[in-house]
Amino acid sequence: MKVAVVGAGAIGAYVGAALHRAGADVHLIARGAHLEALRSHGVRVLSPRGDFEGRPHATDDPAEVGPVDYVFLGLKANAYAASGPLVAPLLHERTALVAAQNGIPWWYFHGLPGRHSGRRLQSVDPGGSVSRALPPERAIGCVVYAATELEAPGVVRHLEGTRFSIGEPDMTVSRRCLDFSEAMQAGGLKCPVEPDVRNDIWIKLLGNISFNPISALSRATMAEICRHPDARGLVTAMMRETLEVAARLGSRPQISIERRLAGAERVGEHKTSTLQDLERGKPLELDVLLAAVVELAELTGTAVPTLRAIHAVADLLNRTTSRSLK
Template structure:
């Protein structure tokens, strides 16, 4: 299997190194000092499961690679619309684009039978800008249950988790998903193919939709938010609203709100990714994590006053920083 990793940062380089270890033909697309280090020395993964090293091809130019079987997209979702020059040389007629993103994906209603089939989610695909770059027919959904960070250029620290759940938007178990799952498994990762990946998307989103924006507004860790009576109730209220939206769209989360909350609370004094991005002056993933759920609540007629309120506060905060 020929795989290109577009955005070979912490998660992308980790996946690329694992795929290379498993025997896939891997091409990492990155930039800067991280790219230079990977070109010279390859990728070193430091992991509690065992350290390993791989040296896949690394480049800044996708034109060197040509069409591939799978593109693993390690970019933030807000970068997708501008990724055309990186993706175009890699896409063949059957290329699958595994989008390792948080929150509601641009392809959400593609292949989903019902009253909203084919509808665009404007918060994540404004004016069809993302669909124009990554047609939904190429999309393979991916929910990441893994935490990694770049310790230094070319060196990835694997913190926890090895599961990357994937699935076709139309719910079929396709040959390309099966082949990619096998390649990931050969590299030491877990990659189940799900018929209803949307339930997994909502399950992870239940925590992100609340903890992430509240952490930015309060500068608090997940443990601090969970321990404070007021923010605890706000998180639970937001999670319940998101779960109702998910259920109205036919993808109720697989576990209870209380169990999902406790799982997130156990993380303890950990900063959310959105808070770390905010402190680093980076754009926030508010489109996929918050604006899209609010848009879907309005679409389905599910009352979501707490989601609406927090989304408004985050919107104002980001506008002030613009």
């Protein structure tokens, strides 16, 4: 099995090192000091489950790698539209794209029966720009439950979780999913093949859609948000509205709001990725988290006043912050 990791940051390098440990032919696409470290000493993973190292091939030139069986996308979703030049040299006729992203994916309605089948969401696939770079028929959904951070160039700190749920957009259990799952498990990761991975998307989104923008607006950690009664109530309202949108689309994830809150509180004094991006002066990944669900609410006629309000101020924060960096 030949795998390219496009965006070999903390999650991408972690997955690449695990697959390499399993015997896959892995190629990491990276840049800068991180790439130089990968080239000189490979990936070093520091984990409570046991440290390990891997030395997969690393490059900044996908043409050097050539066509692969799987492309694991470790990029933020807001970089997908511009990823075409990186991905195109890696494709052959059957190459699958394993899209490890938060939020609503660009392929959400691909292969989904019903009146919305094939619909494109402007918030996540503006003008079809993502679909042109990443054809939906190649996509395998992937929901990441692992937490990692790049401690230093070439050094990944694994904090918790090893689960990467995957599934086909058309809800079949395909051979390509089973093969990728087997390789991930051989590398020490959990990788269940879900008949309907959209349920996992909504479960993960419950936390991202609420904690991520609130943390950026307040500069608070997840535990601080949970301990503040009014902020906790705000999170609850956002989760409730999100579950209603999911239900209108036929998804009913089997998790309660209280259980989701308890899980977030256990994470502790953790800064969400959106708050970390804000502190680093990076664009905030809000379109796939908030704007997409507001668009889906309009599509299904669902009232989401809390989501709309938080989206308005978070989007304003993103725009003013981006303007100040120019």
